[in-house]
Amino acid sequence: MALVLIGFMGAGKSSAARLLALRLGVESCDADEEIERSLGEPIPSFWEREGEEAFRAREREVVLGLLNSRAPAVLALGGGAVTDPQIRERLRDHIPIYLEVDADEAWARVGASDRPLAKDREAFAALLAQRRPLYESVAGLRMLWARTASGGYPVFVGAGASSVAGELWCGGERCFAIGDESALAHHRERLRAALADKVELAAELAVPAGESSKTMAQAEALLRELARAGMRRDDTLVALGGGVVGDLAGFCAAIYQRGVSVVQVPTTLVAQVDAAYGGKTGVDLPEAKNYVGVFHQPLEVIADPDLLRTLPAEELSAGFAEVIKTALIAGGSLWQMLDELAPVARLHDEDMRGLGRAIERCARTKLAIVAADEYDKGLRASLNLGHTFAHALESATGYAAYRHGEAVAIGLLVALRLSERELGLSPEVRERVISQCERHGLPTSFEGPPAQALLEHVARDKKVSAGGRRNLVLLRAPGDVALRCEVNDDALIAAIEEVRRS
Numbered sequence: 001m002a003l004v005l006i007g008f009m010g011a012g013k014s015s016a017a018r019l020l021a022l023r024l025g026v027e028s029c030d031a032d033e034e035i036e037r038s039l040g041e042p043i044p045s046f047w048e049r050e051g052e053e054a055f056r057a058r059e060r061e062v063v064l065g066l067l068n069s070r071a072p073a074v075l076a077l078g079g080g081a082v083t084d085p086q087i088r089e090r091l092r093d094h095i096p097i098y099l100e101v102d103a104d105e106a107w108a109r110v111g112a113s114d115r116p117l118a119k120d121r122e123a124f125a126a127l128l129a130q131r132r133p134l135y136e137s138v139a140g141l142r143m144l145w146a147r148t149a150s151g152g153y154p155v156f157v158g159a160g161a162s163s164v165a166g167e168l169w170c171g172g173e174r175c176f177a178i179g180d181e182s183a184l185a186h187h188r189e190r191l192r193a194a195l196a197d198k199v200e201l202a203a204e205l206a207v208p209a210g211e212s213s214k215t216m217a218q219a220e221a222l223l224r225e226l227a228r229a230g231m232r233r234d235d236t237l238v239a240l241g242g243g244v245v246g247d248l249a250g251f252c253a254a255i256y257q258r259g260v261s262v263v264q265v266p267t268t269l270v271a272q273v274d275a276a277y278g279g280k281t282g283v284d285l286p287e288a289k290n291y292v293g294v295f296h297q298p299l300e301v302i303a304d305p306d307l308l309r310t311l312p313a314e315e316l317s318a319g320f321a322e323v324i325k326t327a328l329i330a331g332g333s334l335w336q337m338l339d340e341l342a343p344v345a346r347l348h349d350e351d352m353r354g355l356g357r358a359i360e361r362c363a364r365t366k367l368a369i370v371a372a373d374e375y376d377k378g379l380r381a382s383l384n385l386g387h388t389f390a391h392a393l394e395s396a397t398g399y400a401a402y403r404h405g406e407a408v409a410i411g412l413l414v415a416l417r418l419s420e421r422e423l424g425l426s427p428e429v430r431e432r433v434i435s436q437c438e439r440h441g442l443p444t445s446f447e448g449p450p451a452q453a454l455l456e457h458v459a460r461d462k463k464v465s466a467g468g469r470r471n472l473v474l475l476r477a478p479g480d481v482a483l484r485c486e487v488n489d490d491a492l493i494a495a496i497e498e499v500r501r502s
């Protein structure tokens with residue numbers, strides 16, 4: 001089976017195919033280059049002389065030839081190839097992967113070129129809108145290319161991605177898995193079957209569920225188990241679990257023999273929309289959360305929304321708070337898309353395509369932020385929207401009263417109320433977030449510690465309280481985050497009290 005990259009012109013299929021093939025250690029092929037070879041001239045001149053129909057006929061011939069023969073392992077198709085029913089039919093024997101791009105970005109890349117269908121900006125955007133459903137129906141999987149200082153990595157998102165993990169595998173010939181005990185119980189067989197014949201799965205180490213596993217002691221126990229099992233530097237670690245196992249296994253990978261590769265296979269919504277990307281790994285200390293760790297980017301991420309079917313409803317709800325947060329940061333189509341998503345309570349009956357699309361958008365947003373600020377010196381702080389108050393609420397209630405995602409939902413509402421006062425954010429944004437929280441079973445108000453006590457916990461946050469002032473992440477509008485907003489205590493208390501009472 002070949003990995004066949006599809007999508008509109010300007011999506012970056014040709015360069016992604018080269019990069020992916022390099023990572024997989026296989027051959028790549030660009031269908032348009034093959035067509036030009038067969039035509040003996042550039043596509044635009046042939047198209048101009050002979051017309052689109054003649055071009056499509058030649059395209060069909062070449063692409064079917066490539067797919068029928070011993071197909072190259074990674075193949076990039078031209079933007080219109082999937083309009084051909086015979087090509088679509090033949091793609092069923094392969095793994096089509098959709099690279100999405102929006103009209104602005106695509107136009108910026110190919111608008112000035114001599115491509116026959118990139119002459120008029122409006123017609124170009126209309127064609128993209130027309131083809132999008134076709135791309136989505138042909139490919140269940142999507143791919144993003146994460147850009148980092150260390151060269152980048154592929155992120156695969158889509159229902160069924162974990163079942164073809166062997167085909168998508170960028171790691172070594174042998175791997176070791178560190179798995180959340182629940183994730184392993186539910187999905188061990190799927191992982192084994194997907195890797196069988198492709199990669200030797202030498203050992204599976206189970207980690208007890210919950211944040212209490214994110215410790216130095218647990219990391220040491222795992223490192224010793226890996227050493228006893230004979231893991232070498234050229235082996236690959238697989239992290240199968242939520243954010244806890246992703247952070248913990250990522251940390252083990254970063255420090256085992258000074259660093260081995262890790263493939264993240266996130267199994268919770270929190271991990272699929274956020275934690276699995278960006279390379280922050282680490283553990284908690286009894287004194288504070290996430291206090292020990294290193295940056296260690298994954299070799300690849302395989303995010304399969306099908307794995308979320310076994311997730312308890314409360315965990316799905318909690319994960320949705322991160323979806324809402326990311327939509328507020330991203331604005332645009334992700335913010336618009338929120339209303340289209342099924343309530344989490346119904347998610348188990350869905351085909352997961354809608355959720356897969358939202359997960360990909362969230363991953364895209366996070367990866368863009370990480371690409372701009374990999375080591376958390378500035379912009380990456382925007383991902384903290386709503387988290388300052390969430391952490392204060394969690395620690396003031398001894399981490400027992402609220403799930404992290406529930407606290408984030410409340411934290412977002414406090415941040416939005418403050419944003420209205422300080423930055424003139426439209427109240428409609430908060431109203432929409434409230435209705436989203438209600439729709440997905442998230443709280444919109446809270447009981448418990450008085451505002452003054454919560455403020456003390458806010459003050460302990462080093463990032464927030466430098467120099468005795470409160471520096472918070474706020475929002476001017478969806479898609480327009482304001483970093484380091486100085487807020488006085490009275491305003492903060494007022495916002496906290498309003499959300500408490502609402």
Ligand SMILES: NC(=O)c1ccc[n+]([C@@H]2O[C@H](COP(=O)([O-])OP(=O)(O)OC[C@H]3O[C@@H](n4cnc5c(N)ncnc54)[C@H](O)[C@@H]3O)[C@@H](O)[C@H]2O)c1
Nearest residue numbers: 182183209210242243244267268270271275280307310311
């Ligand atoms: N590295 C980052 O950038 C980053 C970002 C956000 C959060 N995090 C970290 O992520 C952690 C929270 O992650 P989380 O919310 O995924 O929690 P989690 O990893 O504890 O998982 C939540 C629960 O779901 C269970 N579970 C996991 N997958 C399952 C599945 N497929 N089916 C059934 N049950 C399953 C687990 O056993 C656990 O009980 C925190 O430690 C946080 O610090 C890290």
